Amino acid sequence: MNESSLSELDPVQSWEPFVPTPERPWTNQLAAHLFRRAAFGGTINQIIAASKQGPDRTIDLIFGQTDDTAIESEMATAGRLVTGGADSRQLAAWWLLRMIRTECPFLEKMTLFWHGHFATGADKVMDARAMLHQNQLLRKHALGRFQPFVKAISRDVAMLIYLDSEENRKTRPNENYARELMELFCLGPGNYGERDIKQVARCFTGWGVQHGQFDFNEHQHDKLPKSFLGASGNFGGDEAIEIVLQQPAASRFIAKKMIRFFVVDDVEITEDFAAPIANQLVETGFNIREAVKTILRSNVFFSKVAIARKIKSPIELAVGFLRFFDASTNVTRLCQSLAAIGQLPLYPPNVKGWKGGRSWINASTILARANLITDLLANDKTKFKAGSLADWAQSFSELDMNNLDWADEFLLATPLPDATRLTLEEISNKSNRDPANVLGWLATLPEFQLN
């Protein structure tokens, strides 16, 4: 599949599983692409192992990953500890630590995807424990079925606070949640009307928070019949969600969102192109795991349409960099750096989440993104498992670190132009082949920003 725009593609063939051929073999670069998108990037050893295992086996392994109980228990305890006070920034740091340390980065990537989808800002919620519970909920449902997920998030305390559902009384239904349920969570704009919003809002009357927990106040619930999206009856919130998700637009909306997240986000995703994934969602009862699996093993995912066609989000940039080098760092400090370039976990800009795509890059963030990498390299709290960065470089005896083949093959989404590569290799020679210096320069390049 050599086409580079969606209009030229056959949707059915696009979503069929990629099968390596002599003309389009399974390579380190393709394995690295898979790890970058499905997770936050793989280590060189993971990429080499994946290139030997082939795409199907690698994807099965990614989907089969689970954290061992020690890490799970350790992160659960740490999450509780950092939310004992009320500082959600500490929780953001905790989540970054989890993304860096987890043995199941695919699940964290999915959790991050749903955090952007069901965007909830800690600055308004002002309850770190509620944000932790929501984060756990996102992780729990990340690969499950969508309908129970939406029902659960609709009862989530942080979400209820964030979208003012606490004030949702039968005499004054609050329309915020009903609007976002349809516009941002399930259907997308143009698939409902103002009247539908008012009716759905009535379904959620009485849903609120009492003593820090979800509470249904029957006395504040509007028990009169409602009529929306072609259905009529005395519906409650759960029924409203079921009706919304029965709309044909729902599967298309979710399919497009997943395609934008995993495949490409700077072109319009047409209805036809998304149809196979949307259909699969309907046929499987909105099984998220199966839909994502289809996307990640598809022809289009391993084509030029997808490769190097996304810009790394700040979190992908930082966590991917650390995971590639098997490193860890001061995550509290990393939070500050991420906030400066526009993506602090738990602090989305608004209910729409992060816009993503080209919005990550502007004149100031491009410099700040490079500085973030330079800061990670210079920070004595950045610990490389192999010892120093130089030790890391030396641990790959089979790789020639004296040229930048390794970066093209494993680190970058697209190879460096020859002229750039020559310049960087000259810099490398002048700095006694100091890998930190070369990486610092690499981080300033457009190629480094691509995912």
Place this chain on the structure above:
Amino acid sequence: MTSIRFQPANRVLAVICALLSAGIVAPISFAQTVKSAPDFLPDSTVIYVHIDEPAAIIETIENHPVLNYVLELKEVQQLMRSPQFAMAMLGRGLLEQQIGEDVIESLKKHTAKGIWIAVDRETQGAMLLFQSSDEVELKKVAGKVLSFIAAMAAQDGKDIPYKKVDYREAVVAEFEGLMIARYRTWFMFTNKPKLARSVVDSMIDGSDNSLAEQDWFKLGLAQRNQADVWATVDLANIRKSARNQEPFLGRTSNPGVELIFGGVLDTLKNSAVVLGELNIKEHLEFSLSAPFDANWPSQSREFFFGKDLGGFAPKALNPQNMIANLTSYRDVGLWWQSKEDLYPENVIAQLSQADSQLSTIFSGMDFGQDILGCLKPGVQIIATENQYNDKHVPDIRIPAFAVVGTLKDPEIFRKLKIAFQTAIGLANSALGRNGQPQLEVETETRGESKIASAEYYYEKGTEEGLLLFNFAPTIALQGSHFILSSRRELAVELSELIAKNEHVGTEPQNTSLKIDGRLLRNILVANREFLVTQNMMEEGNDRSSAESQIKLLFAIANLFQDADLDFGVTDNKMMFEFRLRFNDLEPTKALTPQ
């Protein structure tokens, strides 16, 4: 695991090498001078430190149980297996081969007549001098050390890192940013060649205007006691160099600093010298003193010293499981009233604004006049281990705190209780908005004590492990004593101690602080998981490294039995004394928390 063991004479060096190899301490060089160093140091010397018998101190450290304990720590043993430590030990071995004797023994011999450290105002230089008992030996060793440095550089393919020059009769080697010089039995290190030349000139020609001739130095010397390390500082000249900046003007713009150290600023403004003494025996004792004149403090500092310097701290209360007790003479009401004389305009404005905001919280009572002003001079701040309701134990455990004062009129407790209830009401409003448990106020009378406490009301579904479970704000009145505490239990216990008149105390001081090392360590141990998590998040360590560092922290905390600090003034002297006592240490595995 086999422990690496060192002969006593080598232990100090082993620790220094271990710390150096871990990058924990910056490399420093030891050297030393003779009894008459003040005769050679320039008159512009502003800091002077003298170690009379370095060999005795080295021996004390070598044989100290703390050293045994540190060397036996698993983490230090691991450090000793590191390549960096091996390199350091190899370097030491090569050096000893070169000079033909043990480095520590050589150090003792060539510092036999003393070590001095001086800081010179004119050259902005620092100098370390020592004096050997054997000129011929010193010459030989110095030569060999330089040869050794040259050989090491050659081995690494580098140039000799120093330039050897002769200055008059002294032998001088100039490194980048460092100069070493030997003249007869003297050996010196300095960062300023001009300072070294001046000292050598004085050694050869003598000097009529050396440090020894300076009045401030003579004043300091006259008050010298027997101490392992003795220091004196030319405060007048430092003050001149500071060019009328805080804190040498005798004031500060920081109200907190004024409240705690205000009286000390009078000394910094007026005294000619400050003296320091350090004794390293079984325990560590450190003191600072300075001449003092009862006329120095302005009237606005009466809050600090009391009238005619007659203010003494209240006798300490000693509740169970007390981690720390700070007892001090401070008239906080007078302090607030004196703010116009103590601070610049902008600070006064800020304090007035705070006063107004706090009045809202305290039910309209004026914070300065009604709250602080209702207290007699003298305040205690006490920290104890916290006690928890089994169901509601916080994940992060912090000590219980209490402030104890004395009311001028016990009847005002009723107004304070109203202010307390208002403050709790405001807190409840915020807690309720955030879905947090709210506080329920209870009042009770226990014997003669009146107590108003606010306990959290826990409902079904209340989150576990919250930080606020550490608190149950309480006020109490026992006689005329007023207690403000973070926990009811502590307030009750303090009330009972006051009722029984169970105070402890020694010689009256302006301020005293006592810290219990064992209980402080207990707090650390109780927060082990939090410390490990913080370490992983802040230090970038994996769990195993984080656990290892926290274990080392516990092991170090385990060294300390207790510490105390006294501060006081007489008609002619201001004195600050600090004592740190170590636990009876045995080599240690059992003491290292698992």
